[in-house]
Amino acid sequence: MTTASASRSPSAAFAPGPPGVPLLGNLPALRHDRIRIFLDAADTYGDVVRFQFGPGPRHVAHLLRHPDHIKYVFVDAAERFTKQTPGLDAIRPVLGNGLLTSEGDFWRRQRRIAQPAFHKQRIAAFAGVMVRAADELVDGWMRRPRPDAPVDVADEMMRLALRIVTETLLGTDVPIDAAATAGALDFILEDTRKNLTRILKIPRSVPTPDNRRFLEAVAVLDREVLRIIEHRRKARETGTDLVSMLMAARDPETGEGMTDRQLRDEVMTMFAAGHETTANALAWTFYLLSTHPDVRRRARAEVFRVLGDRLPDFGDLAALDLVGRVFQESMRLYPPAWMISRRAAEDDIVAGYTIPRDSLVLLSPYVTHRHTAYWENPEGFDPDRFAGGALARMPRFAYFPFGGGARQCIGSSFAMVEGTLVLATILRRVRLDLIPGQTIEPEPGITLRPRDGISMRVVPEPLPS
Numbered sequence: 001m002t003t004a005s006a007s008r009s010p011s012a013a014f015a016p017g018p019p020g021v022p023l024l025g026n027l028p029a030l031r032h033d034r035i036r037i038f039l040d041a042a043d044t045y046g047d048v049v050r051f052q053f054g055p056g057p058r059h060v061a062h063l064l065r066h067p068d069h070i071k072y073v074f075v076d077a078a079e080r081f082t083k084q085t086p087g088l089d090a091i092r093p094v095l096g097n098g099l100l101t102s103e104g105d106f107w108r109r110q111r112r113i114a115q116p117a118f119h120k121q122r123i124a125a126f127a128g129v130m131v132r133a134a135d136e137l138v139d140g141w142m143r144r145p146r147p148d149a150p151v152d153v154a155d156e157m158m159r160l161a162l163r164i165v166t167e168t169l170l171g172t173d174v175p176i177d178a179a180a181t182a183g184a185l186d187f188i189l190e191d192t193r194k195n196l197t198r199i200l201k202i203p204r205s206v207p208t209p210d211n212r213r214f215l216e217a218v219a220v221l222d223r224e225v226l227r228i229i230e231h232r233r234k235a236r237e238t239g240t241d242l243v244s245m246l247m248a249a250r251d252p253e254t255g256e257g258m259t260d261r262q263l264r265d266e267v268m269t270m271f272a273a274g275h276e277t278t279a280n281a282l283a284w285t286f287y288l289l290s291t292h293p294d295v296r297r298r299a300r301a302e303v304f305r306v307l308g309d310r311l312p313d314f315g316d317l318a319a320l321d322l323v324g325r326v327f328q329e330s331m332r333l334y335p336p337a338w339m340i341s342r343r344a345a346e347d348d349i350v351a352g353y354t355i356p357r358d359s360l361v362l363l364s365p366y367v368t369h370r371h372t373a374y375w376e377n378p379e380g381f382d383p384d385r386f387a388g389g390a391l392a393r394m395p396r397f398a399y400f401p402f403g404g405g406a407r408q409c410i411g412s413s414f415a416m417v418e419g420t421l422v423l424a425t426i427l428r429r430v431r432l433d434l435i436p437g438q439t440i441e442p443e444p445g446i447t448l449r450p451r452d453g454i455s456m457r458v459v460p461e462p463l464p465s
Contacts, residue, residue: 015353017050025052034444060359067395074405081342090192098269117245126168127314134425141458152453154283161279171241176224184217193445277336284334290434312424325383327419331401335365338448374398431459
């Protein structure tokens with residue numbers, strides 16, 4: 001039986017954890033292999049593991065692996081755990097005070113305003129954009145001078161996801177500088193990843209070359225987003241894109257709308273998160289399908305059984321059961337948001353172990369999704385583990401690629417629809433085969449990207465006669 005409690009207890013003790021070095025604790029090990037240190041520690045020390053990433057209580061962190069403990073932080077005692085964490089502090093200069101980073105009454109107000117834009121009927125209206133973008137991406141592959149030349153699927157999925165989020169979030173009548181936007185996001189995420197494990201963190205206000213490039217990249221994103229907002233403010237008619245919906249939305253309790261600054265922060269959050277996370281999930285999915293051709297054949301057979309010779313639409317999602325489970329299983333093995341952190345606002349106890357005030361708690365889908373108590377052959381790729389409503393019979397937080405509780409990702413349904421429809425659209429026309437000789441490894445930053453990309457060959461597949 002696992003327990004979590006807010007009361008102090010004489011029996012509470014420090015959780016076990018890996019030994020570190022003087023002053024820096026486990027920080028040097030974290031810089032070498034961020035994923036392996038957490039997996040090995042959980043395997044060695046159990047469901048609650050203590051780390052020290054520098055001197056003092058603010059550098060104490062506890063990895064919580066058990067679903068009950070994750071539920072405690074997300075649901076039962078959510079008010080005791082804040083989002084004032086190094087990862088979110090690092091990305092606040094970009095996202096501002098949007099849904100991902102804000103807290104308290106302000107967050108609740110923004111969530112109430114934004115929620116209607118993600119209702120089922122709104123997402124259904126975007127299905128055509130997702131399918132058309134994926135189908136035209138395949139057209140582009142086929143029109144290359146050498147259609148059999150390898151493509152970097154990680155880059156291709158970033159390009160596809162950027163187009164989808166641009167058209168659904170911003171609309172099609174105001175073009176953005178896609179190359180500059182993608183380059184800015186790439187640099188911001190990579191520099192943030194490196195900054196999180198630096199022993200000496202230099203404030204962004206110090207004009208180092210990296211800091212100047214970081215601020216320039218933020219300025220590029222600001223320019224594009226604010227130009228869209230200005231265009232929408234001047235438009236006579238309300239569009240069907242998410243920006244227009246957010247601008248027209250009102251808090252059902254107060255009747256208030258969003259200021260331009262609030263709009264900027266919410267649009268930036270949805271733009272960055274909606275582009276980056278789904279792209280990574282899709283890239284990992286095509287990698288897994290290439291290494292498991294039997295699953296790929298079954299998924300493609302389902303696509304043709306459901307669709308025949310037509311493209312998919314929103315109404316096909318329920319029938320595309322295996323395709324959806326493929327995407328779910330990919331996010332089990334390679335969850336885009338691989339690590340979620342909170343900071344303890346007060347002293348607490350989890351499973352009999354002290355969680356000091358100001359310390360961090362780390363909740364890792366990547367680690368929990370490999371918990372052998374809940375997942376048979378956890379490193380294996382098996383979409384059938386989600387068949388027949390199996391997930392509903394498991395503890396709620398044995399699987400949490402989108403977080404959970406009141407703070408669960410507002411775009412989770414959007415992402416599942418996009419992932420399933422894009423997979424079905426591409427599978428009906430081509431096979432993506434992994435180029436031999438590569439070492440495919442995850443790069444754990446703010447999101448879980450494939451380090452060095454994924455080089456694959458596009459192989460046309462005949463349509464059924």
